[in-house]
Amino acid sequence: MTELHEATVTELGERLRRREVSAVELADAQLERIELLNPELNAFLRTTPELAREQAQAADERLARGDAGPLTGIPVAIKDVLCVRGVETTAGSQILRGFRPPYDATTVARLKEAGAVIVGMTNCDEFAMGSSTENSSYGPALNPWNRGRVPGGSSGGSAAAVSAGLAAFALGTDTGGSIRQPAALCGVVGMKPTYGAVSRYGLIAFASSLDQVGPFTRSVTDAALVLDAIGGHDPRDSTSAPRQLDVMGQLEGGVAGLRLGVPREYFEVEGIEPGVAASVRRALDVLEEAGAKLVDVSLPHTEHGLAAYYIIAPAECSSNLARFDGVKYGYSDQTMGSLLDTYLRTRREGFGPEVRRRIMLGTYALSSGYYDAYYLKAQKVRTLIKRDFDEAFERCDAIVSATSPMVAFPLGSRTDNPLAMYLCDVLTLGGNLAGLPGLNVPCGAADGLPVGLQVLAPQFREDVALRVARAYEMASGVMTEVAPV
Amino acid sequence: MLARLGLEPGEEDFYAEQLAGILGAIERLQELDTEHIPATAQVVEVRSVMAEDEPRPCLTQEEALANAPAAEDGQFVVKAILEEDS
Numbered sequence: 401m402t403e404l405h406e407a408t409v410t411e412l413g414e415r416l417r418r419r420e421v422s423a424v425e426l427a428d429a430q431l432e433r434i435e436l437l438n439p440e441l442n443a444f445l446r447t448t449p450e451l452a453r454e455q456a457q458a459a460d461e462r463l464a465r466g467d468a469g470p471l472t473g474i475p476v477a478i479k480d481v482l483c484v485r486g487v488e489t490t491a492g493s494q495i496l497r498g499f500r501p502p503y504d505a506t507t508v509a510r511l512k513e514a515g516a517v518i519v520g521m522t523n524c525d526e527f528a529m530g531s532s533t534e535n536s537s538y539g540p541a542l543n544p545w546n547r548g549r550v551p552g553g554s555s556g557g558s559a560a561a562v563s564a565g566l567a568a569f570a571l572g573t574d575t576g577g578s579i580r581q582p583a584a585l586c587g588v589v590g591m592k593p594t595y596g597a598v599s600r601y602g603l604i605a606f607a608s609s610l611d612q613v614g615p616f617t618r619s620v621t622d623a624a625l626v627l628d629a630i631g632g633h634d635p636r637d638s639t640s641a642p643r644q645l646d647v648m649g650q651l652e653g654g655v656a657g658l659r660l661g662v663p664r665e666y667f668e669v670e671g672i673e674p675g676v677a678a679s680v681r682r683a684l685d686v687l688e689e690a691g692a693k694l695v696d697v698s699l700p701h702t703e704h705g706l707a708a709y710y711i712i713a714p715a716e717c718s719s720n721l722a723r724f725d726g727v728k729y730g731y732s733d734q735t736m737g738s739l740l741d742t743y744l745r746t747r748r749e750g751f752g753p754e755v756r757r758r759i760m761l762g763t764y765a766l767s768s769g770y771y772d773a774y775y776l777k778a779q780k781v782r783t784l785i786k787r788d789f790d791e792a793f794e795r796c797d798a799i800v801s802a803t804s805p806m807v808a809f810p811l812g813s814r815t816d817n818p819l820a821m822y823l824c825d826v827l828t829l830g831g832n833l834a835g836l837p838g839l840n841v842p843c844g845a846a847d848g849l850p851v852g853l854q855v856l857a858p859q860f861r862e863d864v865a866l867r868v869a870r871a872y873e874m875a876s877g878v879m880t881e882v883a884p885v
Numbered sequence: 886m887l888a889r890l891g892l893e894p895g896e897e898d899f900y901a902e903q904l905a906g907i908l909g910a911i912e913r914l915q916e917l918d919t920e921h922i923p924a925t926a927q928v929v930e931v932r933s934v935m936a937e938d939e940p941r942p943c944l945t946q947e948e949a950l951a952n953a954p955a956a957e958d959g960q961f962v963v964k965a966i967l968e969e970d971s
Contacts, residue, residue, distance in 0.1 A: 502948040596929040609927055639931055707911045718888065727963055732954035739964040744891030756890050760904060763888040777914050779924035784917065786925060818903055819910055835928035859929060 404429050405565030406882045409474050409622040412568055416463055416473045423459035423473030427452045427517050430475040434519065434566045437885055442541045443551075443560040445480050447520035448487055455517045462515055470625050472515030477567035479558050480521040481528055482613065483602040484508050491604045492524045492536040492554075495750025496730045505602025506637070507571060507613045507630040514629045519567055523557030526752045527721065528578055528606045530554050531824035534815050535754040542811070543586060544883035545849055549808035552582030552824075555616070559586040562616040565882040569626055570616040575606050576709055577803075577828025579614045583840040584803035584852025588880055589617045589869070592828075593627060594859045595835035596641035599634030607716035608639075610832040618880040620841060620870040624648055627862060643860065650863045655871040656691030658864075660684070661796030665702040669826050672805040675846025680802045683843040683853045683872060687800070690875040692868075697792040697799065701784045702830065708785065709829045710822055711765045711778035717755075718762030724750060757818060782833050789834045793858045798868050801827055803840040803852035827854060837862045841869040842880050 402411060404426060415421050431449050438444050452475070459473035478484055481491045483501035485508075490496040504512065511518070525535035533556030534540045541557045543549040544564035551560040555572030559582035562570050572579040574592035583590025591614045598613045605611060615626035624647040631647070634640045662684065667677055688694055726732035726746030733745035751759070765774035792799060805827060814820045831838040836856050843853040853872065857865040873879065892900065946959050955962035 499952055502944050502951060594929065596931070635934075635936065638934075639927070639929065641929060641931075701917075704914060704917060707914045710907065710911060711914075722889075726954060727961055729952035729954075734954065734964070737964075739966050740889075742964060743889045747889055748891030748893075751890065756888075756892075757900060757903060757907075759888045759890060760900060761907060764904075764908075773915075774911070776924055777919060779926060780919035780922040781914055781917060782925040782928075783922050784919070786928060818907060822907075833928070 405433050407568070408619045409471065409568050409617060409625055410619065412474055413470050417468060419463070423456040423463065423517060424453065426473060427456040427475060427519065430519050430567065437564055437566060440542065440547065441544060441560055441564060442523055442539055443557040443564065443566055444477065444520040445490065445523050445538050445557070446488060448518055451487065452517050452519050455512070459515045459517060469514050471511065471629055474516050474568050475519045476511060476516045477520055477522045477558055477561040477570040478508060478518055479555050479570070479572045480524050481573055481604045482508055482571055483604070484518060484521070487521065489521060491528070492526045492538060493750065493752070493755070494537045494731055495724050495746070499730050501602070503602060506599035506634045508602065510630050522555070522561055522570060525554035526755050527604065527717070528554040528573055528575055529717065529754050529758055531577070531581055531821050532814065533557060534811065535752060537752050540811060543808045544885045545587065546808065548810055549849065550585065550811055552585035552804070552808065554578040556582045558616045559583050559588055559590065562588045562618060563883045564885045569622060571613060572616055573603060573611055573613050574832065575610045575713060576832050577825040579616065580828050580838055580840040580854060581804045581824060583616055585808040585850065587842045587850030587883065589620055589623050589839065589841055591615055591623045591627060591839035592831060592837065593631060593862055594837045596639050597645055597837065597860065597862065598631050599637040599640050601634055601636040605720040607713040608720060609716060610713060620866055620873050621651065623839065624651055624866050641860070645860065645862050647862050647866055650867045651870050653867050654691065655687055655868055658692050658798065658868065659695050659796040660687060660692045660868065661697035661792050661799040662694055663697050663699045663792065663799060663801060665699050666801035666827055669702065669805055671823050672802065673807065673846065676802050676805060676807060676851050679844040679846055679851040680853055683876065684800060686876045687868070687872055690871055695796050697795055699788045699792060699830065701781065701788050702826065704781050705785045705830045705833055706822065706826050708778040708781040709825070709833060711774050712782065714758040714762030715765045715775050716762070718759045718766065721755070721759055754818070785830055786834045789830070789836060798864050799856040800868070801854050803827060803854035807846050807849035807851060831856050835859055837865050839865050839869055841872055842878060843872070843876070844878060
C-alpha cells in the first residue's frame with residue numbers, strides 16, 4: 401500500500417472513508433514528517449498543529465456521521481499570501497511579520513467548509529514577486545529533487561511541500577506563472593484557473609488584474625477536486641465570475657479528436673533548454689498517439705508579452721503596496737518625528753530588493769510624464785496578446801508547450817540579474833495577461849530534474865485543460881512521484 | 886521619492902543601474918504600432934452589480950484594530966501632519 405505521505409487526495413479520501421486511518425492520525429503523521437524534513441527544505445514558514453488537530457477531530461466526526469466530502473480530513477498547505485484567520489500570514493515579507501488576519505480568504509474558508517486540515521503556511525517570494533522563492537525574506541525553500549536547486553516561485557514552498565510529501569495538496573497563487581512554474585520545477589501538478597474563476601478575497605494583492613489562486617496536487621484528478629471546492633462565484637470579489645465551473649464532467653474524456661495547438665514561438669524562446677524541449681516533444685507524441693491532432697499555431701507577440709507584463713504587474717503592485725504605511729498593521733518604525741519619516745523608515749526596513757525594484761518600476765511607469773509611453777502602451781500590447789490567443793483558439797481546443805524553459809536552476813544563479821529571473825516566466829505569463837486557465841503536468845525529466853508540460857485552454861474551459869492533462873497522465877504512465885527526500 | 890521607499894544614497898545608484906537595464910528591455914514595446922489598438926485593463930467580462938442594501942456581519946472595532954502598531958480610543962494612531970497654530 402502507498403505510504404500516507406505519497407498518497408493522492410483521492411486515495412487518502414478513500415482510506416479515510418473506509419476508516420483505515422483517521423484524520424487525526426493522518427494530520428499527526430503529516431506534521432511529524434514536516435518536523436523531520438522542513439528544517440532543511442524550508443517549504444513551510446510555520447506550521448499550525450493546533451488548528452490542524454482541531455480540524456482533524458472535526459473531520460473525524462464528519463467521517464463518523466457519513467457526512468464527509470472528498471477533501472474532508474485531507475492535509476493541505478497554504479501559501480503565505482492567503483489569509484487564515486488568527487494564523488500569522490506575512491506574504492514572505494518582513495513588513496507583515498506578526499500580522500494575524502482577522503478573517504479567512506474565501507478559498508481558505510471553502511477548504512475549511514470542505515473539511516480539509518490546514519497543516520501550515522508555505523514559503524514564497526516576498527509578495528509573490530519572483531520565480532525561485534529566493535526573494536522570501538525568510539530564506540529560500542529548496543527543491544526536494546536537488547537541494548542545491550530552487551523550487552521555482554513564487555509559490556515554491558507549496559510546490560516543494562507537495563513534492564516532498566509534506567502535504568497532500570497545497571494552495572498557491574499565480575500572477576505570471578507562480579503556480580505552474582514551481583509545479584514544473586518540483587514535478588507536481590499545478591493549476592492557475594481562469595481570471596475570475598476563483599475568488600481573490602483575502603489574497604494579499606500583488607497585481608490585481610492578473611492574480612489567481614489555484615491548487616498544487618500529485619494528480620490531475622486531485623487538481624480538479626480542489627478546484628471544484630475552491631471555485632465559483634464570491635460576491636466579495638468584484639471580479640469573480642458569476643458561474644460555477646464543471647471541472648469533473650469531462651475529466652476522463654480522453655483527447656481523441658481534440659486539436660492541440662503547438663505555438664512555434666514557445667519552442668524558440670530565449671534560454672529554452674534542449675532537454676526540456678525534447679521531453680515536451682515526447683509528451684506531444686504521446687498525446688498524438690492517444691488520438692489528439694497536433695496543429696501549428698502562432699503567438700507572435702510572445703516576447704513583447706514579457707515586456708508588457710513587467711510594466712503592468714509592477715504598476716499594479718506599486719499601487720497595491722501603497723497600503724503598507726506602518727499605521728494599520730504590520731511592521732512600523734515610528735521612532736523619527738514626522739508621519740513621512742514613519743512611511744519611509746517602515747517601508748525601507750519592511751520591503752526587500754525585488755519588491756523595491758517593482759515598486760519603483762511601477763511608480764515610474766504610472767507617473768504622469770511616462771504613463772502613455774509605458775503603462776498605456778503595455779495595456780495596448782496586452783490587447784495584442786489576447787488577440788493572439790483568440791486567433792490560436794479558433795484553430796485548436798487547447799495549447800500545449802513547456803511550462804518553464806529551464807529545469808530547476810542552482811540557488812543564487814539568477815539573483816544578481818533581475819532580467820534573467822524574469823525570463824523564467826516567458827511561457828506562463830501570457831496565460832495571465834489573457835486571463836486563461838493553465839496547468840502544469842509532469843512529463844519526465846532532463847538532467848535528473850522534473851520537466852513540465854503546460855496546457856492552456858480558452859477562458860472558463862478548465863475542463864478542457866484538465867481533460868488533456870488527465871489523458872496525458874493515463875497515456876504516458878508518468879505519474880507524479882514524491883521526491884526521494 | 887514618490888514610492889516612499891526611503892532609499893539611501895548608495896542604494897539609489899544600485900537600483901538606478903538595474904532599473905535602467907530593465908527599462909532597456911521593456912523599450913522593445915516601442916517596436917509595435919499600437920496606434921489603433923484599444924487598451925486592455927481587464928480580460929474577463931464583468932458587469933457592475935449592486936449589493937443588497939442590508940446589514941451584514943463585519944469585523945468588530947477590536948478585530949479591525951488588533952494588528953495596529955498603535956491604537957487609542959478605538960482608533961488608529963497617526964502622527965499629526967498639520968502644525969498647530971500658536
